[in-house]
Amino acid sequence: MKTAMKLAVSTLALCAMSTLALAQELRVTVWTGSEAHLKMLNGIAAGFIAKHPGVTVKFETVPVADYTQKLTFQVAGGNAPDVAWMMEDAAPAFENAGLLMDIGPTLKATEGYNFDDFSQPAMALWQKDGTVYGVPFSTSPFLIYYNKDMFDKAGLEDPNQLAAKGEWNMQKFQEVAKKITEANPGKWGFEFKDGEGYASRMTHALLPPVRAYGGELWANGQCGLDKPEAVAAVKQLHDMVFKDKSIVPPGEQGDYFSGNSAMTINQISRASKMPEAGFKWGIAPLPSGPAGEAPVIGQAALTVFESGKNKDLAAQLVAEMTSKDNVAIMAQFFPPARKSVLESDAFVNSNKLIPPEQMKSVAAAIVNGRVHPSHERVPQIFAAMSPRVDALWRADANVEEAVKGVCAAIQPLL
The missing domain is CATH 3.40.190.10 (Periplasmic binding protein-like II)
Structure with a gap:
């Protein structure tokens, strides 16, 4: 038993x-x-x-x-x-x-x-x-998501229509962002990726225009942000934030997906959010620049x-x-x-x-x-960049000196 x-x-x-x-x-x-x-x-x-x-x-x-x-x-x-x-x-x-x-x-x-x-x-x-x-x-x-309703309200051709005509470039991007902001008081023409362009998405904010101008964030162990092409691209963004006031500024939330910004930059996965957006929308290529088209992956x-x-x-x-x-x-x-x-x-x-x-x-x-450029020391590079990039996003910042400061901070890590 x-x-x-x-x-x-x-x-x-x-x-x-x-x-x-x-x-x-x-x-x-x-x-x-x-x-x-x-x-x-x-x-x-x-x-x-x-x-x-x-x-x-x-x-x-x-x-x-x-x-x-x-x-x-x-x-x-x-x-x-x-x-x-x-x-x-x-x-x-x-x-x-x-x-x-x-x-x-x-x-x-x-x-x-x-x-x-x-x-x-x-x-x-x-x-x-x-x-x-x-x-x-x-x-x-990376793609431009745009609010078709806001473009229509401002009487403007949307990014896809402009791209079809070969006119979707960085100059036109700045122009339409400013006009849409003026036509929609309290809203903005553009918001950086996920609204995090001044923080966790700082490189995603800078990279597309820098490449459109023919520059690079870093490559082959060298910082590229202080090169003339990159400086010109960053100056344009800085003007859009502080002179045109068409890009959502630091400390504000534009939230493209709620209809508060006419454009943003993101990837195709974000289309899953659009059924709840409540406005007509579309996607378009990134604007070209002096270096031509420069898609970012x-x-x-x-x-x-x-x-x-x-x-x-x-x-x-x-x-x-x-x-x-x-x-x-x-x-x-x-x-x-x-x-x-x-x-x-x-x-x-x-x-x-x-x-x-x-x-x-x-x-x-x-x-x-x-x-997007990578590096084995990316966490350290981002930590070194952050305070220097913060200094860039001030109304009175000297853009050329600010990006030199970014390069000085990250070059030893590269």
Whole structure:
């Protein structure tokens, strides 16, 4: 009797241990809180869960302004997520510190995956000497979002109409932003990305016009903000903020998505917010400049941490999320790096909110654009930039001296 009871207890214990072994939760950190994005991601995860009984997938939203810092703290504290979205500017720091798993073998061993379908330029930041540190799920160009109603009220052609005529340039951008501000008292012509152009998105505020003028933030270990092309671009922005008063100034909230600014700059994923905007809208290419058209690409990838508790399973999840079928699903919000998807008719028709002719400009920008500059010391570079950039955004600032100060602060880190 006792032997039978012991056997029963042992059997129950083994069953419990087996259940615990099977019950694995994969944590995936993301910076989106969009209901549409999360619904899509959970739908993709459901397919993975169906193939892996006992596994659950949890998407954990971390605000974009704090994302890289909090991710760093989690890894340093021994609490790394299983899978993480990673921004292009932070990639070198995590790669060079040896924190990311080589997921190449898992991807290439996955049946039907076709790793070669990924554009090599898109993969450049995420692989080195045969090691694959991440897979881009978003290779998204920066675009102008505009409030069609505000343009109509001001009697102005919108950015798409101007682009079709070859007139959408930095001079016209400044001109229409000023006129719209004058036609809409209490509102602005333009707002920087996510309203964070003076803080966490300071490089995203500066980069598009600087490249349109033929400059760069930094390249080949050298700061470029103090070069004549960049200085001219930053002076134009400074004039728009403090002379024209057409760009939302420091300390104010323009909130394009609530109708308080006529234009902003963002990526295609933000289209998910537009159904609730309450106004007619559209997307257009970035304005060209003296250097011609200069599309800017923002990139984000799925990565797995070497210290993760379930890293092999996590790598399989990345393979599932970046399969051709799932990349096609994600393309409605996140422009793909898979050539077969990007070149398909399905891509230009993938976003129900954006007309196909406007999606074609998205595809063109991906092909012709350059990625936001990155560096292994990006966190330190941003920390050094911040007070110097703050000094730039003052009405009485000497722009040329201010950008020289930025370069002096970050050059030792570059």
